Amino acid sequence: SSSSSNRRKEPDAIVSVKLDQDGQRDYPIYIGSELVKERGDLLRKHIKGETVLIVTNETVAPLYLEKVKESLLLSSSSSSSSSKSSSKSLRIESVVLPDGEEHKNLDVLDLIFEKALDARLDRKTTFIALGGGVIGDMTGFAASAYQRGVNFIQIPTTVMAMVDSSVGGKTGVNHKKGK
Numbered sequence: 545s546s547s548s549s550n551r552r553k554e555p556d557a558i559v560s561v562k563l564d565q566d567g568q569r570d571y572p573i574y575i576g577s578e579l580v581k582e583r584g585d586l587l588r589k590h591i592k593g594e595t596v597l598i599v600t601n602e603t604v605a606p607l608y609l610e611k612v613k614e615s616l617l618l619s620s621s622s623s624s625s626s627s628k629s630s631s632k633s634l635r636i637e638s639v640v641l642p643d644g645e646e647h648k649n650l651d652v653l654d655l656i657f658e659k660a661l662d663a664r665l666d667r668k669t670t671f672i673a674l675g676g677g678v679i680g681d682m683t684g685f686a687a688s689a690y691q692r693g694v695n696f697i698q699i700p701t702t703v704m705a706m707v708d709s710s711v712g713g714k715t716g717v718n719h720k721k722g723k
Contacts, residue, residue: 583619588616597672598674601676608699612699644678667694676700676702681715682717683698
């Protein structure tokens with residue numbers, strides 16, 4: 545009916561799950577629709593410095609990369625001055641990797657390090673994985689090694705990454721002689 549089509553859609557609820565694994569690692573998981581597009585503030589509050597490196601792949605980049613950048617920049621410019629980290633301007637860099645498990649290797653991993661070094665990213669940089677399990681594994685591994693470790697956020701884009709690879713903290717890349 546015409547009345548139902550004109551009805552304003554109510555925003556979906558955001559579910560936040562806080563994990564505590566033996567008191568060593570604690571991080572939130574946000575679940576909801578349009579979070580990437582409309583809730584950059586959720587990401588922004590977990591960014592400690594003034595720079596971000598978004599790592600994605602050639603399949604996901606055309607769909608979500610600009611939306612994530614815009615959301616982060618909007619939340620950065622409209623945030624209150626009461627929060628030190630979110631009142632600073634944000635510089636966003638990105639690197640787009642080839643898609644597929646066969647690219648989860650040291651050569652492709654080096655593209656992340658090359659971009660971070662070329663952009664002169666510091667220890668306060670946050671690496672954001674925007675993609676499925678391969679991107680999450682590679683970005684997490686890079687974040688743990690870059691300058692002895694930088695902040696890391698995952699934005700999983702596949703169901704498997706949402707329920708498996710983005711939860712738990714295991715990251716890595718394959719070697720030509722094995723996993």
